Structures are given as C-alpha cells and as structure tokens.
Amino acid sequence: MRLPADFDQWYPQGLYLVGEITPVTEYQSPEDRSRNRPVRPRIDEATGLLLFRGTFADPAAEKDREKSVTVEFACAYQPVPPESVAGVPFRPVVLEGMTVAPRAEVSGQAKWITWVVRATGMRAPGGASATVVAAGRPPSSRPAAGPSDAAGRAAA
Template identity: 35%
Template sequence: MAMQRRMKVAHHDVFPAGAFLKGAVESVGDFNASPREDGSRPQQVDKDTGLPLWQVTVLDADEEASRKETALSVKFAAKQQPVPPENKSGMPWTPVEFVGLTALAWIDDSGPRPRLAWSFRAEGMVAPGSPLKAAS
C-alpha cells in the first residue's frame, strides 16, 4: 500500500489548544501565471480538482508552538469562497474547527538550515463544538 501525499489528520491533532481565524478568506494568487493588465494575479486552481483555491490565516493557540508555527495558512479547494463561522467569542479572532483536514509535509529551506514544514488543506470550517459538516 502506497502512502498518500496528503495525510488525513484530525483538527484536534493539529490544533490541540484551538485555532483562530485572523482576517478574511482570501483567494490564492497564481504566481506562476502571467499578471493581468492591472497587475493582479489570476486565482490559483487545484491541480487535482480544477477548483479555485482559497486560504485563511490561522493562529494556533498552542503555547508550545514556535514563532514560525503560531500563524499558518489553511487552504480550501472550493467553487465558491468558503464562509467562516460567526464570531460570537467577543475576541478579534474567530474560533474555528476545520473539517476534512489534510497535511502535506515539505522541506522549508528558506532559512539558515532546512526544516520540515506542513501545508494544510480543509474541506470546510465550523464553530468549535458544532456538528462537523463538509463543505458543499
């Protein structure tokens, strides 16, 4: 049995202390494509599904997370822009749980020495404690 490139992971395995959205859902720009006349980039599409890619910035609440691991991106391949859960927390960041979360390991060699890094994708996002529903 061959190991898949992307591994399915549970939200609580990746974010045991919780996760918070910082900012809005944004389209992922395709920096391999030619810029448009106005200088903007077209939206990147998923190589497997052909769906547009979206991303959110996530704050990891784990006190043991390193500085480089405290803020990360989670991407979505979806026909329409994913909608985050309503923020009822009273905080500036929205508590969130990811549905259908996968992880892809890669080598980050941009610093003084290479390190293992992770790329995350999700099918959807819900408020913590909500019934988990995949994105349509």
C-alpha cells in the same frame, strides 16, 4: 503527497481565524498588470476546485514560527467563517476535510520540514452541523446543514 489529518490531534486548543479568507490567484507579472489582464484564480491540481487562503493563530504552538498557520481551502465557493464571538478579535474555527503535506524549508545551512495544511471547509467549534457557505450566494441556494463535501455541497 497529502495525508488525512485529525483536526483535534493537530490543534488540541483549536485554531483562530485572523483576518479574512481570500482567493488564491496565479502570479501576475508587471507586464500583465500594465496591460490590465485579468487576475486568474488558482485551481487545486488534485481536485480541480478553486483555492482560498486564510491565516490562523495556533495557541498551542511552542515555537514562534508555528503560531501562525496558513490554511488553503479547496472548494467550489469561498468559505464563510463562523460568526465572530462578542469581545474576541479572532474567530474560533474547526477545519473540515483537513489534509497535510510535508514541505522542506531551507534558510542558509538550516533545513527543516514544515506542513502545508489544506481543508475543504470550516465550522464553529462545538457545532454538530458543518457547512461550507458560498459568499454572495442567496440563502435559498446554500447547502442544507450537515457534513459537506469538497465541492461545498451538502452530503446526502
């Protein structure tokens, strides 16, 4: 069950990308690795799009375990984060097409609910236009500025 979510309500102080966006791959057993079988990308079951993952810092989080947020992106091409800000080690971002899904966590006797955060893209804060830019695609094939859909295409 995925619920639409408003980025500003969930992250009032924004999110900051820590590291890079990486493709999500299916589990590969030691036997598969020893036989040099290719690593297969994971596909989102709901949309049929490729999955990518990034780790973000949430400065508004009150609990230590909530300060680091993993976000999965379902899109046709790997999202490219906004340009970095000079003198800042993290990149501020705004998630587009954000959804959340509850997930039960258990550790011994303790049980709690966490949230799986998904998005279709990201942009720089304060930017009026939003795009999902494909890594490795030539500039002429990139979508025009404007809202983008889950497949990374510019909306009409």
